[in-house]
Amino acid sequence: MGLDDCIFCKIIKGEIPSEKLYETEQVIAFKDISPASPHHYLIIPKIHKASLNEFDQEHKLILGEILLAAKEIAVKQGFAESGYRTVINTGKDGGQTVHHLHMHLLAGREHKWPPG
Ligand code: AMP
Ligand code: ZN
Secondary structure (H helix, E strand, C coil): CCCCCCHHHHHHHCCCCCCEEEECCCEEEEECCCCCCCEEEEEEECCCCCCHHHCCHHHHHHHHHHHHHHHHHHHHHCCCCCCEEEECCCHHHHCCCCCCCCEEEEECCCCCCCCC
16 A cells, blocks of 8 residues: 655655654654644545545545544644644645645644635
8 A cells, every 4th residue: 555656655654754643543643844833743644645636435534534633633732722724735726745645734823814
C-alpha cells in the first residue's frame, strides 16, 4: 500500500523522520516541517489517496476520523477552546503541494479570513 515516491507514505512507513503526535489504525498526525502557526500539524490517512477528489462514499469513516483527530489533538494540546483552523488544500487552485491527502491543523494565533 502507498506510493514509493510519496513523501507522506514514507513518513507512514518510518522511512522519513517526523514528529508524530497521534496515531490510530487508519490515520496519523505529525508536525508540519515548516510551521505557519505556533501549532501546525498534518493529519493524514494511512492509505495513499492523492487528494480529496479520490475519496468516495466508502471512505466516509476515514474522513470522519481525520476530523475527529483534529478535535482530539486540539483538546490534548490545550487549544480546543481558544480555537483552531482546519484546512484541506486540493489541486492547483487550492494550493496543494504534497499529493497525499492531508488536513492542516493550525492554532496558537488568530487566523484571518479569507485566507490568501
Ligand atoms: P499543501 O500545500 O497543503 O500540500 O501542504 C503540504 C505541507 O506539507 C506543507 O505545509 C509542508 O510544510 C509540509 N511538509 C512537506 N514535507 C514535509 C515533511 N517531510 N514533514 C512534515 N511536513 C512536511
Ligand atoms: Zn502517499
